[in-house]
Amino acid sequence: MEVPQFEGLFLCLEVIDKNIAKKISGLFTGPKIKVEER
Structure with a gap:
């Protein structure tokens, strides 16, 4: 079954x-960087 909509x-997901x-x-x-600097 090919479902272009789901693809x-x-x-998109x-x-x-x-992102x-x-x-x-x-x-x-x-x-983490801030903690490492301290």
Whole structure:
């Protein structure tokens, strides 16, 4: 069964996941760097 709609949905989710991952990693790496400097 080929469902183009779901494929497009998964592609959108992948892009969103990457953006969220970048934001989360940025939030976590920020505090870590500050703590390491101290």
